Amino acid sequence: MVSQLTTNGEGLRLFFTDDIYLVNEPDSTLKEESQIYLKEEVPSLAQPSVVSEPVVSLIKEQPDFKFLGNNNRNILILVNDEQNDVSDEKGRELLRKIVKSINLSASDFALLNYARYKGASYEQLKVRFSSVIVFAFGVSAEQLGLKKHPENMVVTEGGVKLIFSSALQKLDEDTNGKKVLWGSLKQLGL
Incomplete structure (x- = not known):
């Protein structure tokens, strides 16, 4: 909606x-x-x-966010990659596996490369995407203007569930990080 x-x-x-x-x-x-x-x-x-x-x-101008997906379930996925639209091949494959493991399709979420909108705040993203869940890969809470949060754990800010994780390329090589993230994803009940 x-x-x-x-x-x-x-x-x-x-x-x-x-x-x-x-x-x-x-x-x-x-x-x-x-x-x-x-x-x-x-x-x-x-x-x-x-x-x-x-x-x-x-009134602060709202950036014209360009994103992939339809955002039908108000789930925002942030990536942070300067060289690619989403990530390199390994990072994209990991993201596909994560999305598939929690039964999401491209129509369910909005995928935004934060590297194109550095400085965009959590409030601007929340207003634009009406998110109920945010996955941030390579985007820290501090970059969004929030207090520091632990990686790969579910946290709540203003009724929105957030998970902050390392960039997809780095996460792909971190077996323990992926295990912790998987446990957090199961808590969401998607």
Whole structure:
């Protein structure tokens, strides 16, 4: 199911056609530093020093993520490979085995190469993909703006189950890491 929630500035402009401004009122007895007014409701637009920039420009732009799969079950798989679209042949084969072992098809998940979107935050990914499960291969929790989490273990952030693991090429050579990951995958009950 695709989420109808968006933070895309262009999309929001289709629905919100009135200008919105943040107005600072230093003499106000309210605890908040600023209030939001529609253009027609602003007490005095004659004082341009009081009116600040439109709110729409304060919304952080959402990257246009290019991914594989249909994301029907809201499962996000992150890989991190600078040279390949997904991984090298060994890494792709390992990913195929992992996906097959938990009974997922390409229509169930979105596969995104994080190397193309360095700096994208967990919140941006969560908003775009409406994920209930995230597998991160070669992408650390810190890169996503989260606190550090152990590798190959199921953790929960904001109701989303996440598993952080090493890059597919490295994981392919780590027998113990694959065993721990397999145990965590079984806990998900997919």
